[in-house]
Amino acid sequence: MSTRIAFLKGHGTENDFVIVPDPENAVDLPPTAVAALCDRRAGIGGDGLLHIVRSAAHPEAKDMAAEAEWFMDYRNGDGSIAEMCGNGVRVFARYLQHAGHVAEGDLAVATRGGVKSVHIAKDGDVTVGMGKALLPEGDVRVSVGERSWPARNVNMGNPHAVAFVDDLAHVGDLFSPPPFSPASAYPDGVNVEFVVDRAPRHVALRVHERGAGETRSCGTGACAVAVAAARRDGADPAVTGAAVTYTVDVPGGTLVITERPDGEIEMTGPAVIVAEGEIDAEWLETVAR
Numbered sequence: 001m002s003t004r005i006a007f008l009k010g011h012g013t014e015n016d017f018v019i020v021p022d023p024e025n026a027v028d029l030p031p032t033a034v035a036a037l038c039d040r041r042a043g044i045g046g047d048g049l050l051h052i053v054r055s056a057a058h059p060e061a062k063d064m065a066a067e068a069e070w071f072m073d074y075r076n077g078d079g080s081i082a083e084m085c086g087n088g089v090r091v092f093a094r095y096l097q098h099a100g101h102v103a104e105g106d107l108a109v110a111t112r113g114g115v116k117s118v119h120i121a122k123d124g125d126v127t128v129g130m131g132k133a134l135l136p137e138g139d140v141r142v143s144v145g146e147r148s149w150p151a152r153n154v155n156m157g158n159p160h161a162v163a164f165v166d167d168l169a170h171v172g173d174l175f176s177p178p179p180f181s182p183a184s185a186y187p188d189g190v191n192v193e194f195v196v197d198r199a200p201r202h203v204a205l206r207v208h209e210r211g212a213g214e215t216r217s218c219g220t221g222a223c224a225v226a227v228a229a230a231r232r233d234g235a236d237p238a239v240t241g242a243a244v245t246y247t248v249d250v251p252g253g254t255l256v257i258t259e260r261p262d263g264e265i266e267m268t269g270p271a272v273i274v275a276e277g278e279i280d281a282e283w284l285e286t287v288a289r
Contacts, residue, residue, distance in 0.1 A: 005284065007037075008095060008276040009044060012087035012126075013269055014216035014252025018046040019095050020279075025057040028288065031079025036287035037279070038077040043287075044279075047215045048085060049075040050092050055110045067115045068108035070096060076211030084113030084157040086219015090126040090271035093118045098273050113157030126271045130220065131157060132263040133227040142180045142192050144172045151180070151192070152228040156265075158210075159190045160224035164232065168196055168206050174214035193221045195229065203229050204249035216252030223265050226257035237261040 005027060008019040018037045020027060029051055038046045051073035055061035061071035072092045074085045089109055096102045097120055104120045117129035134155040142151045142163050147170055151161040161180055165171065171178070171194040178192045189210040195203050205225050207218040226246035230236065235244045237259050245258040255269040 003281045005279040005281050006276065007044065007279050008098075008273055009046070010050075010091040010094060010271065010273045011252070012090045012217065012219065012271045013250050013255060015085075015087035015218060015250075016046045016216070017088055017091055018044045018049045019052065019091070019273075020049060021052045021095070021099065023052070023054045023057065025053045027051075029075070030288050031075070033079075033284055033288035034075045035077065035079040036284070038079075047077050047209065047212045048082070048088060049077075050088055050095070051075065052092065052095060060112065061110045064110040064115050068110035070101070071110040074111065076209070077213075078211045080211045081112070082158060082211065084111050084220055086128060086130055086156075086221075086223060086267050087217050087269070087271075088219070089116055089118060089128045090219070090267075090269060091273075093120055093126050093128075094271035094273055111157075124270060125268050127266055127268040128219070130223050130265040130267050133224065133259075133265060135227070135231070136185070138182075138185060140180060140182070140185050142178045144170070144174075144178050147171075149194075152231070153185060154224035154227055156220040156223050158220055159186050159188070160193060160221055161186070161190050162193045162195060162225050162228035164228075165194050165196060168194060168204065170194075171206055174206060174208040176208075176213075177210070178208055191218060191221050191224075193218070193225050195225050198247075198249060201229075201233075201245065202247045202249075206251065217250040217255070219255065219267055219269070222248040222250060222255045223257050223267055227259060227265070230259060238263055
């Protein structure tokens with residue numbers, strides 16, 4: 001392992017990430033190391049980690065190298081692997097721009113959820129093509145304490161349970177994963193979004209992210225919420241032929257989600273790089289054991 005390991009810190013609507021540029025996939029990042037780096041008291045601190053690797057250098061992304069030069073090897077804050085992170089993709093693209101690998105305009109990013117199309121706008125916002133939502137059949141319920149709500153099962157490349165509530169304060173601190181049923185609905189766990197209405201096609205959420213706890217924002221969660229809200233409101237672009245857009249307030253800011261008639265979902269929001277430095281390699285080797 002190199003004695004000098006670069007890192008950056010960034011966030012998208014305050015969903016924050018440790019960024020480790022590693023084009024040739026040379027840095028060993030076992031789950032214990034990732035969890036230590038994301039620790040807010042003993043590490044750098046973050047909801048997750050963006051391991052930035054050239055697709056051709058990563059065994060999980062080689063097949064996507066012809067479509068996307070860069071692979072987002074995303075990890076949750078507890079070190080577990082996630083299929084996709086919407087805010088993470090925006091920050092990933094901002095890093096590539098910051099490092100001079102790309103300019104304003106369009107690019108493709110490989111993820112475990114497939115290749116995502118990204119547009120970096122002149123005003124600084126980043127738009128990500130998030131793919132299509134899947135809406136698995138079956139009733140789902142989520143609960144916090146004595147309260148329980150029906151939830152919409154939405155898959156955005158990762159699983160979500162979307163529950164509409166009267167008051168976001170009713171869902172508690174969201175430190176622990178909200179129980180759900182049936183267990184078979186989410187065999188690998190689930191991200192849970194609790195949602196209230198603010199205005200027509202304008203909602204607000206709080207989210208417990210699988211492997212991270214409550215976070216300030218969740219991009220795939222905001223997309224799942226917009227789709228669930230649209231269906232609840234009787235809007236299905238595939239049926240009407242008209243795109244539908246929802247403004248989604250998250251604790252860390254605001255995201256704009258559009259679902260097109262072909263089912264493709266676009267998410268637009270900010271992405272910021274706030275700091276950069278070096279990780280102590282000896283410390284990382286120690287905590288990785």
